[in-house]
Amino acid sequence: MATVEVTGLQKRYQDFLALDGVSLKAKTGQLISLLGPSGCGKSTTLRCLAGFLEPNGGDILVDGESIVSTPANRRGFGVVFQDYALFPHMTVAENVGYGLRLKRLPKGEIATRVYDVMKLVRLDGLDRRLPKEISGGQQQRVALARALVLQPRLLLLDEPLANLDARLRDEVRWLIRDVQQQSGITAFYVTHDQSEAMAMSDMVAVMKAGRVAQFATPREIYQKPTERYVADFTGEANFLPVSQVTGTGEGSYRIVVAGTDLEVTGVPDIPIGWDAELLLRPESLSLVAPDAGTFRGRVTKSAFLGAALHCEITLDDGDVLRLAADPNEQVSAEGKVGVAIDRSHAWLMPKVAP
Amino acid sequence: MTRLSRFRILLALPAVGLIFVFMILPITNMVDMSFRTTGTTGPFGDAYTLGHYNRILGDGYYWGVLLRSLVTAAMVTLLCLIVSYPIAWHLSKARGTKAVVLYACIASPLMTGVLVRNFGWMIIVALNGPLNEVLLAFGIIERPLRLLFTQGLVILALVHVFIPFMVLPINNALRNISPTLTEAAASMGATRLDILRDVILPLSFPGIYPGVILVYVLAVAAYVTPALLGGQMVSYMPTLIISELTGTFQWPLGSAMAIVLSLSSLGVVILFTAMTWKMMERSRA
Ligand SMILES: Nc1ncnc2c1ncn2[C@@H]1O[C@H](COP(=O)(O)OP(=O)(O)O)[C@@H](O)[C@H]1O
Ligand SMILES: [Mg+2]
Numbered sequence: 001m002a003t004v005e006v007t008g009l010q011k012r013y014q015d016f017l018a019l020d021g022v023s024l025k026a027k028t029g030q031l032i033s034l035l036g037p038s039g040c041g042k043s044t045t046l047r048c049l050a051g052f053l054e055p056n057g058g059d060i061l062v063d064g065e066s067i068v069s070t071p072a073n074r075r076g077f078g079v080v081f082q083d084y085a086l087f088p089h090m091t092v093a094e095n096v097g098y099g100l101r102l103k104r105l106p107k108g109e110i111a112t113r114v115y116d117v118m119k120l121v122r123l124d125g126l127d128r129r130l131p132k133e134i135s136g137g138q139q140q141r142v143a144l145a146r147a148l149v150l151q152p153r154l155l156l157l158d159e160p161l162a163n164l165d166a167r168l169r170d171e172v173r174w175l176i177r178d179v180q181q182q183s184g185i186t187a188f189y190v191t192h193d194q195s196e197a198m199a200m201s202d203m204v205a206v207m208k209a210g211r212v213a214q215f216a217t218p219r220e221i222y223q224k225p226t227e228r229y230v231a232d233f234t235g236e237a238n239f240l241p242v243s244q245v246t247g248t249g250e251g252s253y254r255i256v257v258a259g260t261d262l263e264v265t266g267v268p269d270i271p272i273g274w275d276a277e278l279l280l281r282p283e284s285l286s287l288v289a290p291d292a293g294t295f296r297g298r299v300t301k302s303a304f305l306g307a308a309l310h311c312e313i314t315l316d317d318g319d320v321l322r323l324a325a326d327p328n329e330q331v332s333a334e335g336k337v338g339v340a341i342d343r344s345h346a347w348l349m350p351k352v353a354p
Numbered sequence: 355m356t357r358l359s360r361f362r363i364l365l366a367l368p369a370v371g372l373i374f375v376f377m378i379l380p381i382t383n384m385v386d387m388s389f390r391t392t393g394t395t396g397p398f399g400d401a402y403t404l405g406h407y408n409r410i411l412g413d414g415y416y417w418g419v420l421l422r423s424l425v426t427a428a429m430v431t432l433l434c435l436i437v438s439y440p441i442a443w444h445l446s447k448a449r450g451t452k453a454v455v456l457y458a459c460i461a462s463p464l465m466t467g468v469l470v471r472n473f474g475w476m477i478i479v480a481l482n483g484p485l486n487e488v489l490l491a492f493g494i495i496e497r498p499l500r501l502l503f504t505q506g507l508v509i510l511a512l513v514h515v516f517i518p519f520m521v522l523p524i525n526n527a528l529r530n531i532s533p534t535l536t537e538a539a540a541s542m543g544a545t546r547l548d549i550l551r552d553v554i555l556p557l558s559f560p561g562i563y564p565g566v567i568l569v570y571v572l573a574v575a576a577y578v579t580p581a582l583l584g585g586q587m588v589s590y591m592p593t594l595i596i597s598e599l600t601g602t603f604q605w606p607l608g609s610a611m612a613i614v615l616s617l618s619s620l621g622v623v624i625l626f627t628a629m630t631w632k633m634m635e636r637s638r639a
Contacts, residue, residue, distance in 0.1 A: 051541075102548060
């Protein structure tokens with residue numbers, strides 16, 4: 001129930017600049033994912049939001065007001081940690097009710113609110129257990145309940161699913177998203193799992209070495225990445241080198257790729273002469289007759305995976321494309337094929353953002 | 355029996371042997387002696403008697419000394435805990451060279467022999483010693499303070515020497531508390547005081563408990579410090595026992611007093627354990 005605006009956030013550890021101008025924006029009720037490889041500054045960003053770290057520069061506005069000088073215990077944000085951080089000496093109910101107890105609410109009200117939120121995250125009946133007496137998935141939900149029970153303005157989650165096995169991860173992921181949407185809490189969600197980020201978020205911030213490489217919707221991040229780093233991190237991708245790039249309007253270009261002239265869309269305003277590549281996601285490619293399609297080549301590898309036939313095609317000029325073909329396609333090794341591209345899904349982008 | 359478990363028993367043998375020869379046997383001997391009549395030719399007579407226990411438990415004087423020993427030890431333990439906790443906190447936050455230096459400082463009371471240390475105290479607090487001279491020079495006092503041979507000085511000296519026994523286990527327990535717990539509590543609105551009371555203190559109890567037990571037991575049994583710094587006016591059980599053993603050669607009576615003292619301090623330890631059982635169960639990770 002809050003808007004958040006992070007501008008030019010900087011954080012220095014000794015002489016290492018962990019955050020180098022991070023800017024983000026969240027509308028009320030949105031879930032924003034911070035996605036990126038380990039060490040790129042996701043947790044640091046989240047900990048600045050939570051108030052556990054003091055940024056060296058930049059500002060954080062919540063509902064238009066700067067909170068950087070507000071201590072963590074007065075921010076009223078819910079935080080869920082990767083290691084859950086449950087109080088080992090308190091029962092599940094005491095853990096969940098701790099924040100309410102600090103507010104000196106009447107015992108009866110604490111009990112009802114704890115009961116309600118435990119039911120919401122499907123923990124009913126476990127209130128008397130100690131954290132060590134429940135499973136990892138249940139601990140994770142206690143951590144979530146403990147953050148939610150205070151009806152925080154902002155929910156901050158740092159890789160909350162990283163310690164769960166695959167099946168539980170799926171279950172808890174949807175629980176988090178459901179609860180977050182029902183209660184309309186604005187949330188920041190740190191993860192290094194691209195499918196998690198894509199599936200859950202309203203907006204994704206792909207982070208790269210202390211900066212935000214791209215901040216956009218999951219669809220845009222996937223289909224219209226601003227540079228190779230983003231495309232690589234968000235799914236399977238083919239990159240073809242291009243030459244003779246000429247702009248033909250806002251975000252549209254004429255290029256030569258693998259010896260073929262093409263009209264494609266791409267990142268607007270790529271500087272002339274900048275190193276650019278054509279992004280082709282495997283699902284935008286299909287196998288056609290050897291003399292049809294945009295590109296010509298031969299099948300150098302193929303693997304039957306049930307739902308799809310994964311093929312590696314070496315084009316005549318030596319470039320390699322990976323694609324997922326119809327599983328019933330008959331391909332012979334070294335057989336000549338044509339590759340058709342869905343041009344609406346071809347995307348020209350700089351190798352590295354200017 | 356598997357080879358492994360035979361090996362384990364073998365490993366335990368030296369320790370068991372030591373304990374048997376130097377603890378079980380002497381204690382058995384002492385218990386036996388405490389029920390013997392006073393000897394005329396040897397350390398004790400041949401006949402058995404309850405007389406020594408009757409004498410100790412029937413005499414208000416002994417009760418008073420016993421009580422003073424137990425209460426003084428309790429005060430030493432409490433003060434030691436209060437002084438040691440912040441030290442342990444700092445130690446638990448220290449890393450690298452700073453930690454090594456701190457460890458050395460904390461262990462320093464144990465690096466001097468017990469006699470040297472106590473004579474040191476005697477010199478420092480003497481009527482014309484450095485402490486009084488400094489206080490006089492700054493005009494804080496008008497006449498020199500008579501600190502030597504007071505109960506306060508005994509307590510102070512014991513607290514000083516027992517600090518390492520309290521600091522080290524608490525430091526250990528504090529290091530085991532995950533820093534994210536503090537952050538989690540803060541995010542729920544806890545002030546630093548709330549965090550100390552609700553998270554840090556209870557979770558450091560697995561360190562407080564052994565510290566308290568160690569210091570209490572050591573303080574009850576302390577002999578040299580009370581004897582040297584407490585003077586003749588205030589008696590503690592250990593001083594009394596030693597004087598029975600070496601002064602009047604009443605070994606059976608001395609043994610009985612030693613056993614009464616041991617059982618009493620064991621009783622206090624059991625009481626403390628029982629009172630804190632629930633807390634301990636919960637805070638054990
Ligand atoms: N307390 C710290 N002291 C020094 N460097 C740190 C500290 N915490 C994090 N870093 C460094 O800052 C960078 C970003 O860390 P972090 O935000 O935890 O990354 P992420 O959560 O994306 O994996 C990393 O290179 C990490 O080594
Ligand atoms: Mg992290």
